[in-house]
Amino acid sequence: MQSRAIMHKHTLSTFVNSSSQKATYLDIGSGQPLLMLHGFLGEKTCWLPLIELLQSQFRCISLDMLGFGESSKPEICYDVALEVAFVRQVVEQLNIDPCCIIGHSFGGWVASAYALKYTNSVSSLVLAAPAGIRDDSFCGQYDALQPLLWKTPIVDLALQLAKPFANLAGKSNELQQISGWRRELMSQPVARSFLMSRMRPEDAIDTVEKDLHKLQIPTLVITGDSDETIPLWHCQTYANQIPKAQLAIIPNADHGLPQTQAETIANLILEFLGQFT
Helix, strand or coil: CCHHHHCCCCCEEEEECCCCCEEEEEEECCCEEEEEECCCCCCHHHHHHHHHHHCCCEEEEEEECCCCCCCCCCCCCCCHHHHHHHHHHHHHHHCCCCEEEEEECHHHHHHHHHHHHCHHHEEEEEEECCCCCCCCCCCCCCHHHHHHHCCCHHHHHHHHHHHHHHHHCCCHHHHHHHHHHHHHHHHCHHHHHHHHHHCCHHHCCCCCHHHHHHCCCCEEEEEECCCCCCCHHHHHHHHHHCCCCEEEEECCCCCCHHHHCHHHHHHHHHHHHHCCC
16 A cells, blocks of 8 residues: 555654553654544554645644554543543643644544643644534434443354354345454444443533534534535534634545545645645
């Protein structure tokens, strides 16, 4: 992969913060720092297509957030405040205060929460299909998936026993997909922790929409018109609530914006940040 070629040994960095947590990140290019925060079930390399297009003009820092990729994965109850604290220590360690933060999906949620807490530490925000808007329709929508979150070998045994029946019913592909979700969720403590809480309405308390109006930071919100993960109205909420925020809707684009729409996003970012230089 061409984009992987830029991830050589001099770009991958790690440090241990004051909480004894390992933070791993890519540091590529030079110029104005762009701190990139990945989405759910993602990690730092998801930004490589975009980094390839921006590294000649910006210092692109793509972080594995706490619980993801090669950063520490403590067995704790995760929340956005914990991720914000983790990001803060990275910003301080790298001395990139203030910086532009680019966040996709869950990373957009963390970026917004970080900007609300450390307003003077953020020069601008780029939010690609950001999560973080309360949506009660989510709760109960995935009740059938709850067993996939249980940390017990009984679930894995049940999936194994279901294979012959799935084959007979012509549902082997569906079972393979479910088994893949199970493996992914068991390897991602943050995803598991957040999904467990998001399925309970009483726990969905750390969303950001009630405070977005407080942000006075130049903000660009990007979404795809075919995104089935983050509804368009979530992105419109961000754009409407943040004063003077700009909204860009990419035609025929789904939720995987960093990987599938890198060129379009790069052009939008260059035009957006060019207004402030």
